[in-house]
Amino acid sequence: MVRFQDRLFLVVGLKFTERQRAIDIIKTKILHNNLSSSLASLSLYAKEINIADFKEKTLTVSFEKNKILLIREAASLPDEVKEFLLDNFEKILSLNYIILEVEKDYLQWKEDKRVPADKFLYFTLKNATIYKTASDTPVEPSFEALKTSVRKNDLSGSLCVLDKLFTGRVRDELLGVQVLGWLVSECSYTRNALQKEKCLGLLWEADRAMKEGGLAPKTALEIALVKLLGP
Secondary structure (H helix, E strand, C coil): CCCHHHHEEEEECCCHHHHHHHHHHHHHHHHHCCCCCCCEEEEEEHHHCCHHHHHHHHHCCCCCCCEEEEEECHHHCCHHHHHHHHHHHHHHHHHEEEEEEECCCHHHHHHCCHHHHCHHHHHHHHHCEEEECCCCCCCCCCHHHHHHHHHCCCHHHHHHHHHHHHCCCCCHHHHHHHHHHHHHHHHHCCCCHHHHHHHHHHHHHHHHHHHCCCCCHHHHHHHHHHHHHCC
8 A cells, every 4th residue: 555645745835946955855865765766757837737648657657667756836737637646646656756846835825725625735735745845034054043943843944054054065075074963962862762763863874875875965964854854
């Protein structure tokens, strides 16, 4: 049985750059968890989807076996596409990862009466892993700001500060070590033994990914934060 939260993602926010960064993090996380696979990535715009072509793309097994389908402007999906997805989600998600992108302020959009009245959007809000991107509120790119965001369990704020911290850095591995060291120290104070073990394990993965896997420090830390603070 397919676990929807592992294969269905909803990215909501007003700023394109913030949404794109969240999409890149999701793709990196998917690829990182499927190192033995080569995944095709298809980008579709909701208003331009042809239902016959879409059915073929989603229900056909590709050479790579799994595909990442990015649907932009997902709030504007035609009704026939929504109905097809609702009727076939389990089968489709056994063959694909789906990322739905919505250009809206998350809280305002969620409170819109038309959203819960839409069966497709209601289903997505209940079953997808949701990434609410940072707002236009200015974020001070300081290490202290990152600490504050992490301690508040604010994923979008933490990713935003992390991005600004790394912007323009020539030797980003030094900053990567600093951030990782602080996260390890922070996790060490966790009283729950199982939670502490999980957190330290995720940070160990990030450390190995940077030192042995060749992953950029910023990307490795973004993945770690998503796993630590995400839903």
